[in-house]
Amino acid sequence: MLRGDEKPEQLSEKINWESVDQYELENENGSKILFADVYKGVQTIVIFIRHFLCFTAKEYVEDLAKIPREKLESCRVRLVIIGCGDVKFMKQFRRDTGYWAEFYTDTKMGLYKLMGCKTTPDIGNLSSSKHAKSSAVMGIIKSAIRSTNFPGEWQGDTNQQGAAFIIGPDHDCHFRHIDANSADHYPINKLLDLVNIENICFMKDSGVITV
Template sequence: GPAAPEGVGSDLFSLLVGLQHFLCYTCQEYVEDLAKIPRSFLQEANVTLRVIGQSSYHHIEPFCKLTGYCHEIYVDPEREIYKRLGMKRGEEVTSSGPSPHVRSNILPGSMWSLWRVVTGPLFGFQGDPGQQGGTLIVGPSHYIHFIHHDRNRPDHKPINSVLQLVGVQQVDFTGRPSVIHV
């Protein structure tokens, strides 16, 4: 049959990351790390990365500027995707240990989130703070290969463990310049 048009079903896998909301500091720090994944790493593995937020499309550009994120991003203000994928509302107290992607402590991080709400250029609805996100691997024909439902704000799936599942080269998130062997 004919080849799929570029960008339409031509990727083997999609990584979908549903965020709690754009002003959540743990989500911001997680997306800052997603932004560090080189586009070439994804292209070599035939993988697309898509982030979904639950606010208005007006918040996409400021959020991308803040986090440095340049991959695909969508919004679902009615949270239909979240509901269809079974992403939970409310926070569980359980801990899966410290996240390698959350650098802020809870109190300063929460204060920073509040400061961004009050001083942000688009003060307004950024999503339901009780809605949890998750991470999925979807690949050919919308088949879900893997799903992780976040149980609370810092419960994001470690990025490198998800990249490994889809054959994407691991990324150094420690902040040190990485050495890329060519």
């Protein structure tokens, strides 16, 4: 399962399961859910993203939305994204990205910290990303246009970086990738490889299924 130097048991030992399990997230309607119930009983791809106006996060989630629902269901894999902006921004972000799967937010960013996510203003090298389609200038312009839906409001911490995990169905962490910067999203096809799901052909990453 794991691709990297750390073994799953080593990764699992680094997570304070008692603390993360009892951590409360919110969905788009403001209802609360314990993180333990997010991955309960099923292997789960958990993606932590940056603020809701981040163009690299938006473009990454747009590609996550292209994963066929039936492929995940047939392999008994759950897909979850967790943001750090206020609940009121979530429905617009879902509309902007076309994302269809489970979606929660952690406005206090406590779970981000518990899971080891970084805070840094570093954008990184956009050309190295498999999922960032916009240049820095165009991305910022697009974000500014989207911000007009909620003028003058921050949609999360601009220094908060994301991460990718594969956890569950119990207290097992099979894989983790902590984003070093805004362009450091883990390639989606590599995540799909880890859960034995056929690759997808994205704009910047070749695969098997054309989307």
